[in-house]
Amino acid sequence: MTTAQGARARARQEVTAAIKEAARRQLAAEGAAKLSLRAVARELGMVSSALYRYFPSRDDLLTALIIDAYDSVGEAAERARDAVADAPPPARWIAVCEAVRDWALAHPHEYALIYGSPVPGYSAPETTVPAAARVGMVFIGIVRDAHEGPGLSGLSLPADLRPEGARMVADFAADVPPEAAVALVAAWAQLFGLIGFELFGQFNRVVEDRETFFRHAAGRLAEGVGLGRG
Amino acid sequence: MTTAQGARARARQEVTAAIKEAARRQLAAEGAAKLSLRAVARELGMVSSALYRYFPSRDDLLTALIIDAYDSVGEAAERARDAVADAPPPARWIAVCEAVRDWALAHPHEYALIYGSPVPGYSAPETTVPAAARVGMVFIGIVRDAHEGPGLSGLSLPADLRPEGARMVADFAADVPPEAAVALVAAWAQLFGLIGFELFGQFNRVVEDRETFFRHAAGRLAEGVGLGRG
DNA sequence: GTCTATAACGAGATAGAC
DNA sequence: GTCTATCTCGTTATAGAC
Numbered sequence A, B: 001m002t003t004a005q006g007a008r009a010r011a012r013q014e015v016t017a018a019i020k021e022a023a024r025r026q027l028a029a030e031g032a033a034k035l036s037l038r039a040v041a042r043e044l045g046m047v048s049s050a051l052y053r054y055f056p057s058r059d060d061l062l063t064a065l066i067i068d069a070y071d072s073v074g075e076a077a078e079r080a081r082d083a084v085a086d087a088p089p090p091a092r093w094i095a096v097c098e099a100v101r102d103w104a105l106a107h108p109h110e111y112a113l114i115y116g117s118p119v120p121g122y123s124a125p126e127t128t129v130p131a132a133a134r135v136g137m138v139f140i141g142i143v144r145d146a147h148e149g150p151g152l153s154g155l156s157l158p159a160d161l162r163p164e165g166a167r168m169v170a171d172f173a174a175d176v177p178p179e180a181a182v183a184l185v186a187a188w189a190q191l192f193g194l195i196g197f198e199l200f201g202q203f204n205r206v207v208e209d210r211e212t213f214f215r216h217a218a219g220r221l222a223e224g225v226g227l228g229r230g
Numbered sequence C: 001g002t003c004t005a006t007a008a009c010g011a012g013a014t015a016g017a018c
Numbered sequence D: 001g002t003c004t005a006t007c008t009c010g011t012t013a014t015a016g017a018c
Helices: A002-030 A037-044 A058-083 A089-106 A108-115 A126-148 A159-172 A178-199 A210-224 B002-030 B037-043 B058-083 B089-106 B108-115 B126-148 B159-171 B178-199 B210-224
Strands: none
Touching (some): A002 A037, A037 A058, A089 A210, A108 A178, A210 B159, B002 B108, B089 B178
């Protein structure tokens, strides 16, 4: 009985994975807006109605792809953090930034899915939130460690941002000084500005040596969150 | 004869404008990927073949929309710059940043068109480059003025980025120090990271007081390009 | 119970003949 | 410029195979 259930479950997982894989190929070729269940089914030699055993609607398939993509960058960021766990905070910050950029360059369509223009007519459900938060949590962890270790430097917070900083600390950045939380969120958004511009072609004819440029910019972001020079 | 030609030219311009307006509505409703000449024609009560007298292809219509959008942000940035021409450089920098953000919040779909995910199957032609450069040129101008006036402070450039900085100065940032050019390009990309994250929903549950947060972040960007505190 | 296939719906896009 | 025949799409109901 358990073996039968195990086999069924395994088969189900395999089909689910195949569907998502085909959907990702579609994503790359046609874009998220044109993702179609029928085309996915066709590519797999299935009939469209059969897909509904695995995903109750097209939007649920999209949601699964989005969560997978967030988990994929999140994992890349966490792996990078763990690989340099002994390095000083600025070096760890830069390593994670580079891991996120490397992931984006390796998965441009999944990057566009989660950090690019929203898909028309689709609204991401709450279930995407934990996966979406993973990358940010890695950065928060680095700053928290620095705060509890060597300390943060060069930060300040104007009076009109103090409530916001306090709320951030309470909501998602425990044990981080409010001025660091505010700087952190800004740096996080700015990092994806650098990556998005490179990926989406805004750096054409503007930045040539992109590795070096990015490493330098990531280092300045680290300074901006109080990590000092690494 | 001249009046007849003038009337014809005027009529042609009006129809062209109506086509682009309808296309922008489509952009908002369905996204750039699904922009179709037929749907635009239908909305205008025309037949699709008639549109080809104005735009030889769907891609040409897209290109026109992209150039219009770039010109629109560029104009907003230039207007903001001119409105605070007497203010010190950091204040001018922040004013332009806020103008770009205001434009983005007012034109989210056009923002997505030019700064969001690339449209699958579409490749922007060279003709978009001058319009795309306008916003950046405004920032370069502010930094150049500061350099030639009160001066820039706190900048440095590692050896491995010096060739890149020199190239930037030669290519598009004349009369700006190379270290400022590099910082400028980074700040430019980071600005759109802040705006894109706000616009595309990444700030949900993360940033509440977005005006204040943005103003502060824009000020830090100004410091990052050597403008000092305003 | 779990899955796949057939068929159909209503809506929309598209191609081509006229 | 119009009309029609033929596609696509998401989704559901149903029937049967394992």
